[in-house]
Amino acid sequence: MEAPNSAAAPAGVAPAQVNWANGLCSCFDAPMLCLNAAFCSPCVMAQTRGKLGNYIWFKRLKIFLGFLILLYVAEVILVVIYNILFQAIYGEFMQNWDGDANPNSPALAKYVVEVTVLGNTMGPPMGIIAIIYLGFLMKTRMDVRVKMNMPADTCNDCLASVCCSVCTLVQTAREVHVSGKCMNMEEPEGAPTGLDKV
Numbered sequence: 001m002e003a004p005n006s007a008a009a010p011a012g013v014a015p016a017q018v019n020w021a022n023g024l025c026s027c028f029d030a031p032m033l034c035l036n037a038a039f040c041s042p043c044v045m046a047q048t049r050g051k052l053g054n055y056i057w058f059k060r061l062k063i064f065l066g067f068l069i070l071l072y073v074a075e076v077i078l079v080v081i082y083n084i085l086f087q088a089i090y091g092e093f094m095q096n097w098d099g100d101a102n103p104n105s106p107a108l109a110k111y112v113v114e115v116t117v118l119g120n121t122m123g124p125p126m127g128i129i130a131i132i133y134l135g136f137l138m139k140t141r142m143d144v145r146v147k148m149n150m151p152a153d154t155c156n157d158c159l160a161s162v163c164c165s166v167c168t169l170v171q172t173a174r175e176v177h178v179s180g181k182c183m184n185m186e187e188p189e190g191a192p193t194g195l196d197k198v
Contacts, residue, residue, distance in 0.1 A: 033173055041068075044178060048144075048178050051176035078126045092111075137169060141160065
């Protein structure tokens, strides 16, 4: 998997790598980090950004982490509310439906309208939060490529971030040696100094 370039790198710059030292599907090689990424991805992403030396739009780990946790909690709350409302609409439909699959059936028509309204109301905020989070993940993966002097591959980074976000987060975190410590809210060891001035 690891294929470093033999050419010497300037002082302070990582040697060039042809590809990732850690495979996308080798996340289980670091079980604690994998669990943290699955259940507390904001902590792992904040630690990874700290190792990279910046927090995108933010100046400190705790502010960046707070923003990520806010996104994470908002998404979970919206998904729970959506599921509760959907189950209520579906339950009412099943109670009133007489088995008639005719599109002109009043119960079926009412159900379709209510589900459409629910989707149009709850879908955009859930989608926006997901896009922001996936954008941060993709930016982090691209920045790890720059730090490790890997060739750019925007298409690959986008596909990995969208289709396998937890594995992507673990891969990028392992690449910059993020600790597997659970709920780590301290500046990462070995992070560049002066992050509060970035």
